[in-house]
Amino acid sequence: NGVFSREEDDNLQVQVGYVYDENLVRHASKVSNIKGRALVVQKLIESYDLLRNTIILKPTPATSEELCSFHSSDYIEYLKEINTKYTPEDDVTLEYGIGYDCPPLDGIFDYCCAIGGGTLTAAKALNKGEVDVAINWFGGWHHAQRDEADGFCYVNDAVLGILELRKCFNYVIYVDLDVHHGNGVEAGFERTHKVMTLSLHQYESGFYPGTGSTADVGTGVGQYHSVNVPLHEGIGDKHYCNVFDQVWYKVVDSFEFDAVVIQCGADGLSGDPLGGFNLTQEAYGHCVRKILMESKPTLILGGGGYNIANTSRCWAYLTSLVVGCELDSDIPEHDFFSMYGPSYELAITPSNRKDTNTKEYVDGILKEIEDNLTHLF
Numbered sequence: 001n002g003v004f005s006r007e008e009d010d011n012l013q014v015q016v017g018y019v020y021d022e023n024l025v026r027h028a029s030k031v032s033n034i035k036g037r038a039l040v041v042q043k044l045i046e047s048y049d050l051l052r053n054t055i056i057l058k059p060t061p062a063t064s065e066e067l068c069s070f071h072s073s074d075y076i077e078y079l080k081e082i083n084t085k086y087t088p089e090d091d092v093t094l095e096y097g098i099g100y101d102c103p104p105l106d107g108i109f110d111y112c113c114a115i116g117g118g119t120l121t122a123a124k125a126l127n128k129g130e131v132d133v134a135i136n137w138f139g140g141w142h143h144a145q146r147d148e149a150d151g152f153c154y155v156n157d158a159v160l161g162i163l164e165l166r167k168c169f170n171y172v173i174y175v176d177l178d179v180h181h182g183n184g185v186e187a188g189f190e191r192t193h194k195v196m197t198l199s200l201h202q203y204e205s206g207f208y209p210g211t212g213s214t215a216d217v218g219t220g221v222g223q224y225h226s227v228n229v230p231l232h233e234g235i236g237d238k239h240y241c242n243v244f245d246q247v248w249y250k251v252v253d254s255f256e257f258d259a260v261v262i263q264c265g266a267d268g269l270s271g272d273p274l275g276g277f278n279l280t281q282e283a284y285g286h287c288v289r290k291i292l293m294e295s296k297p298t299l300i301l302g303g304g305g306y307n308i309a310n311t312s313r314c315w316a317y318l319t320s321l322v323v324g325c326e327l328d329s330d331i332p333e334h335d336f337f338s339m340y341g342p343s344y345e346l347a348i349t350p351s352n353r354k355d356t357n358t359k360e361y362v363d364g365i366l367k368e369i370e371d372n373l374t375h376l377f
């Protein structure tokens with residue numbers, strides 16, 4: 001429906017929606033290993049004055065019914081039952097994956113309604129054609145399963161967003177740039193041909209979640225609609241962008257989509273404590289720019305990212321790319337300026353670590369992916 005054709009003073013105006021309110025930031029800060037990240041991201045984006053030409057989308061918390069469009073009612077009922085009964089300090093191993101990596105949060109049900117509601121609000125704005133691109137840096141929790149929390153993810157807002165978009169858009173593609181395989185989203189759509197999931201991720205023995213090989217292609221009518229690009233540690237911008245371009249070219253050729261969801265988990269950045277890639281925001285920007293060139297309604301989500309200053313740098317950079325304005329190379333003075341030392345610059349410098357992805361290995365997986373996708377022609 002050519003939403004990108006919005007004309008204003010003769011040039012193409014992409015209308016950008018940005019999901020934000022203080023309640024969502026408060027909830028998003030509850031997850032222990034990204035404590036405080038949501039506010040740091042928000043303050044950097046505000047300090048660059050990036051929101052002046054966006055529509056702020058104030059999120060409405062999801063209802064239980066909306067959460068149950070993907071999650072099982074017994075899982076959601078359980079979250080409601082334990083809502084304020086526990087805090088992360090309670091060293092408990094409960095049911096439905098609550099405990100260990102997904103400790104019980106104080107107000108865990110309210111948290112899931114807020115996080116799910118953020119992405120649903122964005123998807124609804126895209127469905128109404130109010131915006132062409134909607135950004136929710138407080139979503140992207142791609143590991144949550146239908147009936148259990150997993151990998152620091154309690155609600156799979158990405159799946160909820162895709163299901164909402166499917167009310168208006170027949171075919172949706174989901175692209176997962178997080179360093180971890182987007183297993184929860186893939187599982188949600190592995191039996192349908194209406195949603196293609198594409199995940200580029202680190203894939204090594206012992207690396208979480210351990211799924212996402214090239215052989216993982218979906219099943220039934222969904223066969224060949226799950227695309228996985230398993231990579232080894234140390235990959236840098238140039239190599240990653242080259243791999244992305246080759247896969248993206250084949251995906252666009254084999255699957256006609258009407259809307260896009262991009263999960264931009266920033267734990268692929270150089271120096272992330274939980275990831276093993278060596279990327280900078282340039283790689284993420286290259287992929288997002290390439291995808292936006294398809295001019296389809298696009299939902300952009302956050303995700304992982306455990307070096308909080310670098311995650312903020314990356315998502316501020318991506319926000320500027322979407323709204324179409326340049327950013328000063330120096331971090332502006334603001335409440336969290338001290339976190340950006342010692343460089344106090346926007347750019348992330350990659351390390352000189354070895355890229356263990358050999359040409360033979362990469363050519364091999366690209367060939368397998370191409371062979372799989374030819375089944376869709």
Ligand SMILES: CN(c1ccc(C(=O)NO)cc1)S(=O)(=O)c1ccc(-c2ccccn2)s1
Nearest residue numbers: 033101151152178180208265267274304305
């Ligand atoms: C459960 N794991 C995940 C899950 C999801 C992610 C993620 O970011 N997904 O996008 C990262 C690690 S895991 O096994 O690698 C880890 C569990 C706890 C970890 C940890 C926690 C604190 C400090 C260092 N490491 S890593």
Ligand SMILES: [Zn+2]
Nearest residue numbers: 178180267304
């Ligand atoms: Zn991750």
